[in-house]
Structure formats: structure tokens, C-alpha cells
Amino acid sequence: QLQLVESGGGLVQPGGSLRLACAASGTVDYVDLGWFRQAPGKEREAVSCVSVNGVRTTYADSVKGRFTVSRDNARKMVYLQLNSLKPEDTAVYYCAATPSAGRTYNCDPLRYDYWGQGTQVTVSS
Numbered sequence: 001q002l003q004l005v006e007s008g009g010g011l012v013q014p015g016g017s018l019r020l021a022c023a024a025s026g027t028v029d030y031v032d033l034g035w036f037r038q039a040p041g042k043e044r045e046a047v048s049c050v051s052v053n054g055v056r057t058t059y060a061d062s063v064k065g066r067f068t069v070s071r072d073n074a075r076k077m078v079y080l081q082l083n084s085l086k087p088e089d090t091a092v093y094y095c096a097a098t099p100s101a102g103r104t105y106n107c108d109p110l111r112y113d114y115w116g117q118g119t120q121v122t123v124s125s
Contacts, residue, residue, distance in 0.1 A: 005023050010120075019079060021078075028078070032052050036109050047059075054070075067080060067081060086123060090124070
């Protein structure tokens with residue numbers, strides 16, 4: 001059972017930046033990784049995903065050009081750099097993982113099996 005722990009959330013002013021990190025309890029050499037978020041009263045949505053080999057990345061239209069996903073398999077980490085933050089980015093951010101073997105890479109939260117507990121990001125002046 002892969003355990004994931006997010007960190008790096010907080011309160012930031014509009015236009016500010018944050019870097020979220022997610023630490024895995026075991027190897028991530030065989031999993032796709034993703035970041036998802038859920039705002040109050042809304043469904044969980046995909047923010048960004050990265051394939052097992054780091055070659056493919058996916059971004060929600062709302063964050064393209066502002067957020068950057070990266071992974072470090074040696075350190076068992078995945079990161080999300082959040083720049084030019086907007087109030088509508090306020091949400092709980094979750095990292096998640098899904099085994100890549102036998103599956104097509106995608107960023108559908110329903111396809112992800114292992115989830116962290118989430119970290120709150122609040123964008124407000």
C-alpha cells in the first residue's frame with residue numbers, strides 16, 4: 001500500500017506562488033502521479049499529472065502556463081509549482097498515484113488508486 005503525504009500548502013496573496021510536495025512511502029518507479037484539487041461545494045478535479053517516466057504531462061486548462069508538475073523518482077517525490085495564483089485556485093490539493101502497468105496514461109481522478117490526505121491552499125488578500 002503506497003502512502004502519500006502532501007506538504008507546502010498555505011495562505012498566499014493573489015499573484016503569489018507556492019510549491020507543493022508529495023512524499024511517497026515506497027518506490028514511485030511504476031506509477032503515474034497526479035495532483036488534484038477540491039474546492040468547497042465542488043467536485044474533485046484534475047490539476048496536473050505526470051507519467052511514470054516523466055515524459056507526458058497533463059494540465060487543466062485553468063492552470064496551464066501557471067502550474068508546473070515534476071517528479072523525482074530517486075527521492076520518491078512529486079512536486080507542483082503554483083505561480084500567479086488566483087482566488088479561484090483555493091482548494092484542498094491532493095496528490096495521487098496509480099500503477100502504470102497495463103494502463104493508458106491519463107489524468108482521470110477515478111483511475112487513481114492511492115491518495116494523500118491533502119493540503120489546503122488559500123489564495124486571498
